[in-house]
Amino acid sequence: MGILDGRTAIISGAGTGLGRATAIAFAQEGAHVVLLGRRTIKLEETAALIAQEGIGQSLVLPTDIADPKQVEQAMETIAQNFERIDILINNAASFEPGQVIELTYEEWTRQIAINLTGPFLLTKAVLPLMRQAHYGRIINITSGLAWNGAGGYAAYSAAKAGLESLTRTTADEELDYDILANSYNPGTLRTEMHATGKDPSVVTADLIRLASLPQGGATGTTVVY
Template identity: 40%
Template sequence: MERKWTFLTSHLTSLNASTRPLNGQTAIVTGASRGIGAAIAVGLARAGAHVVVNYRQNAEMAESVAAICRRHDVRVLTVQADVSNAADVSRLVETTSAHFGAPSILVNNAGVAHTGLLLDMTEEEWDSIMTANLKAPFLCTKAVLPHMIARQYGRIINLSSIWGLAGGSCEVAYSASKGGVIALTKALAKEMGLSGITVNAVAPGAIQTDMLGHLSDEDLAMLAEETPVGRLGTAEDVANAVQFLALPSSSFVTGQVLSPNGGYIT
């Protein structure tokens, strides 16, 4: 009988690990009130993580995302914070720790897009893009690292873009900021290698979110046609990549750029 119960306990533990592999962990997802960030938050909750849904302005949308996350029987918190502001970032991490304990997963998703010729760009626009897309991940990462180092465990996942890999015409500032995210990822992975902390980037291709809202239906159809798999990506495609990198079993994957782009670039 004792052997039978040992087997059942082992089986249930294994089953729980496979269906909810992030059970009991705490994840901060920045810019999670809509689009890719929202899908990432829901995906991590589905995998068992307690989730902090960060937002800058739209509390109502953030609460809607949180409500979906709670359906997966996890604890969820919405926290307003401008993640390009150091004081706000400190408050975000302190609030997370007070409610759920130290964060073990950080997803630096918040960012902005910009389209236009470099010659038409102002210095203020350049600085704004670099602050949102590169300074914010630096601030958030720096804030969570002491907690992760103390536990000798952590998963940091930075959202970049295929234009950070290949560069995009009329998206010079955006491409430069996302290329910086990749460089930050690769360098920090080397620093954290012996601390049980992995640092990776996800570089999505053309994903059907608000960021493509400036394109016409004809342009979107052309993008889909140019993508080898024959469609635009979804926010869930990106969330799946993030979840893989967040897994405890992904401990040998660090300093890498995972690019869900449907074969658009290889």
């Protein structure tokens, strides 16, 4: 029996990096994991790793989280497969360079859509079921750039700052339903977005802890690895 036994967790960006490591770690703790991402083959690779270890049930749902219709379709499929949604990990991200003076409207809009609008859409989608169950744990993956910015990464920094504000707002609005929302900054990880850093599996213990917080646990906080 794992600490997340029987829980259903949605993980965006589950095809690689931190998303994949989190999906595997959550499955090892007994969770049913829903794998969201834009690249089907990567999601299937994550699902295969979970299946090979015989550690849990996974559902692959290719989804562009910035598209409201695709999010709606994904939620319909999830509802058909699971009675409840307990955990949401907003991990999917786009980390692209661009100074304020040089970013085009399209480049800015694309990064805000993936890094901020997507988490908003998923959060909005899961809240009705979480409210119904009077239980939910939402974890938004953030970055140090949210508070100190970074020259050359204007859109990403702004989106992450907005995501932390969304986290605090959600925590305040959903407290009466035992829905806890927190941000998590894993630091620099070695992923497709970054060639150096920690192995993503190093930080999954923190995410398991946040995903299993007891009633009255921390909410509206930003946890840094």
